[in-house]
Amino acid sequence: MNALPTALPVAPGRRSAAVLARTATAHRGELAAALTTTVLSSGGTVVLPLLLGRAVDVVRAGDPLTPLLVQLSVVAVLTAVTTALARRDAERLGASIAADLRERVVDRSLRMNPRLLERAGSGDVASRVTEDVELFTSSVQLGANVLTAAITVVLSAVGFWALDWRLALAFCVVFPVYALSLRWYLPKAGPLYANERAVAAQRSQVFLQSLHGASTVQAYGMADLQGERVRAASARTVGASRAALGTFARFSMSMNGAEAVGLSALLLTGFQLVRTGTVTVGAVTAAALLFHRLFGPLGTLLLSFDEVSRAAAALNRLVGVVDLPEDPAPQADVVARAPREHVGIRVRGLTHSYADGPDAPLVLRGIDVEVPAGTSLAVVGESGAGKTTLAAVVGGVFPATGGTVELTGARGAVDLTDLDAGSVRERVGVIAQESHVFTGTLREDLTLARPGATDDEVHAALRVVDGDDWVSALPAGLDTRVGPGELPLSQARAQQLALARLVLRDPPVVVLDEATAEAGSAGARDLEQSAEAVVRGRTALVVAHRLSQAAVCDRIAVMADGEIAEIGTHAELLTLGGRYARLWDTWSRTAQAPQAAADT
Numbered sequence: 182m183n184a185l186p187t188a189l190p191v192a193p194g195r196r197s198a199a200v201l202a203r204t205a206t207a208h209r210g211e212l213a214a215a216l217t218t219t220v221l222s223s224g225g226t227v228v229l230p231l232l233l234g235r236a237v238d239v240v241r242a243g244d245p246l247t248p249l250l251v252q253l254s255v256v257a258v259l260t261a262v263t264t265a266l267a268r269r270d271a272e273r274l275g276a277s278i279a280a281d282l283r284e285r286v287v288d289r290s291l292r293m294n295p296r297l298l299e300r301a302g303s304g305d306v307a308s309r310v311t312e313d314v315e316l317f318t319s320s321v322q323l324g325a326n327v328l329t330a331a332i333t334v335v336l337s338a339v340g341f342w343a344l345d346w347r348l349a350l351a352f353c354v355v356f357p358v359y360a361l362s363l364r365w366y367l368p369k370a371g372p373l374y375a376n377e378r379a380v381a382a383q384r385s386q387v388f389l390q391s392l393h394g395a396s397t398v399q400a401y402g403m404a405d406l407q408g409e410r411v412r413a414a415s416a417r418t419v420g421a422s423r424a425a426l427g428t429f430a431r432f433s434m435s436m437n438g439a440e441a442v443g444l445s446a447l448l449l450t451g452f453q454l455v456r457t458g459t460v461t462v463g464a465v466t467a468a469a470l471l472f473h474r475l476f477g478p479l480g481t482l483l484l485s486f487d488e489v490s491r492a493a494a495a496l497n498r499l500v501g502v503v504d505l506p507e508d509p510a511p512q513a514d515v516v517a518r519a520p521r522e523h524v525g526i527r528v529r530g531l532t533h534s535y536a537d538g539p540d541a542p543l544v545l546r547g548i549d550v551e552v553p554a555g556t557s558l559a560v561v562g563e564s565g566a567g568k569t570t571l572a573a574v575v576g577g578v579f580p581a582t583g584g585t586v587e588l589t590g591a592r593g594a595v596d597l598t599d600l601d602a603g604s605v606r607e608r609v610g611v612i613a614q615e616s617h618v619f620t621g622t623l624r625e626d627l628t629l630a631r632p633g634a635t636d637d638e639v640h641a642a643l644r645v646v647d648g649d650d651w652v653s654a655l656p657a658g659l660d661t662r663v664g665p666g667e668l669p670l671s672q673a674r675a676q677q678l679a680l681a682r683l684v685l686r687d688p689p690v691v692v693l694d695e696a697t698a699e700a701g702s703a704g705a706r707d708l709e710q711s712a713e714a715v716v717r718g719r720t721a722l723v724v725a726h727r728l729s730q731a732a733v734c735d736r737i738a739v740m741a742d743g744e745i746a747e748i749g750t751h752a753e754l755l756t757l758g759g760r761y762a763r764l765w766d767t768w769s770r771t772a773q774a775p776q777a778a779a780d781t
């Protein structure tokens with residue numbers, strides 16, 4: 182089994198640049214349009230000061246100014262138009278690149294190996310697909326500005342050279358000063374921003390944990406402690422941002438110094454050249470105007486190192502997700518061999534540990550069990566016995582650290598880990614402890630399981646799980662919007678929807694993990710019946726806290742400390758007089774006893 186990293190990777194800068202370049206060239210038309218209009222607009226920006234310089238010489242010589250004024254007007258109008266077009270084209274290109282990347286990141290995150298997701302923490306994934314994607318997307322405008330500034334700087338250098346090579350040299354004085362500042366700043370900026378992003382991800386993780394575990398936090402009176410953790414994580418984020426900002430402020434000051442040095446050098450050189458009659462006053466005027474116009478683009482280029490560094494840190498984290506190695510593709514013949522009908526489950530020597538290393542505690546300790554096609558196996562046991570872990574592994578949610586789970590059929594057996602997620606989901610349907618309601622209409626929520634299902638099919642699935650009455654009674658029926666902020670649904674109804682989705686998907690094997698555990702006893706009995714209807718005719722592994730649910734399954738496995746302690750039918754286990762019999766005895770004496778007994 183491949184060793185999984187403990188955290189999501191961050192791509193090196195060179196790899197991110199390559200991905201960015203490849204994404205840009207995939208939009209060839211937009212790239213060509215953006216480059217063309219940007220070169221034209223930057224060209225106009227450089228030509229205008231040159232024409233103004235010439236105007237100074239024309240006025241000094243007393244020559245007619247009108248032809249030059251016409252040229253100036255035409256160039257000014259063309260520059261204005263191409264500048265507007267350049268901005269639009271560059272933004273379009275940037276938006277396309279950002280959208281491409283965003284889709285790839287979201288797509289890869291949704292198909293992420295569940296064990297990696299668990300290890301890396303959902304906070305890191307959430308911060309990448311939200312904050313990092315947003316940061317990168319909002320740098321589209323920045324990218325457009327940087328492109329324009331870079332081209333303007335190159336064309337201005339050509340303009341200086343056309344005026345006089347000595348003026349060009351004087352202009353170049355700024356570069357060593359810039360270079361020194363950058364040499365000081367750049368090695369600091371990368372780590373500072375990477376740290377800022379990492380600390381922000383930790384803050385998201387702590388915050389998400391507080392939200393997800395809100396009821397536990399309140400139940401144990403841990404609000405103050407958890408609040409302190411969130412505050413400490415926020416303080417670390419503020420500290421990291423301050424460190425980055427302080428360094429940036431010092432860098433900005435050195436930029437202003439460089440500009441003062443550059444302009445002084447240019448004016449002094451121009452003064453000498455005019456005195457010796459080498460260049461005209463107009464040429465020096467043009468050079469000064471060019472330099473003045475360059476302040477903007479040069480400042481954009483240099484000051485944007487700050488934002489570029491942030492965007493690059495975000496991009497490296499996004500490319501880290503995009504580049505996650507795909508799980509190996511299943512072999513076509515294995516998928517073809519995997520049974521679709523009369524599918525049984527065979528578990529051999531299953532061991533699992535949530536931690537790494539040879540001494541890591543085992544949560545499953547060598548489970549051997551078989552569920553013949555069309556029969557049901559209930560799994561019961563005390564909290565922490567390993568029931569949920571067994572259900573998750575058998576349901577193909579994540580692979581176990583050792584042993585095998587096979588789907589058996591008339592043509593042999595296929596290991597679950599040799600199949601891709603899609604092939605597993607066609608054959609094995611899972612309902613986990615928490616049933617999620619997706620934002621949208623009830624129809625959308627239900628047809629996720631089978632896109633294109635008709636309303637009749639959706640209602641039929643709801644009828645199987647006894648959910649059609651309340652859905653049909655809603656004024657908008659299947660068009661009712663559900664999810665956060667919409668029609669509130671009880672946990673029992675959310676589980677009913679999850680069961681209906683399973684009916685629509687119609688897999689031959691189902692794994693139900695405490696599908697009825699959350700409901701109060703009255704609702705729980707209804708849900709038990711809904712779950713029973715789903716199990717009927719299918720191969721099923723049912724994690725049951727309510728023993729009435731276990732008693733109606735064909736066989737029952739009692740788990741204790743990661744092992745199967747007892748297995749048999751309800752009657753056999755009662756006769757055995759062991760753990761199950763004791764559990765049943767306790768269960769029968771609880772308030773539900775008369776009802777549970779009537780159930781069985």
Ligand SMILES: Nc1ncnc2c1ncn2[C@@H]1O[C@H](COP(=O)(O)OP(=O)(O)OP(=O)(O)O)[C@@H](O)[C@H]1O
Pocket residue numbers: 299535544562563564565566567568569570571
């Ligand atoms: N994601 C996880 N990371 C680390 N340990 C885990 C994780 N999930 C479960 N465990 C541990 O594995 C053991 C078995 O847990 P599991 O949830 O499978 O038991 P269970 O029988 O289903 O318990 P319950 O009925 O309370 O859900 C427990 O000791 C639990 O603390």
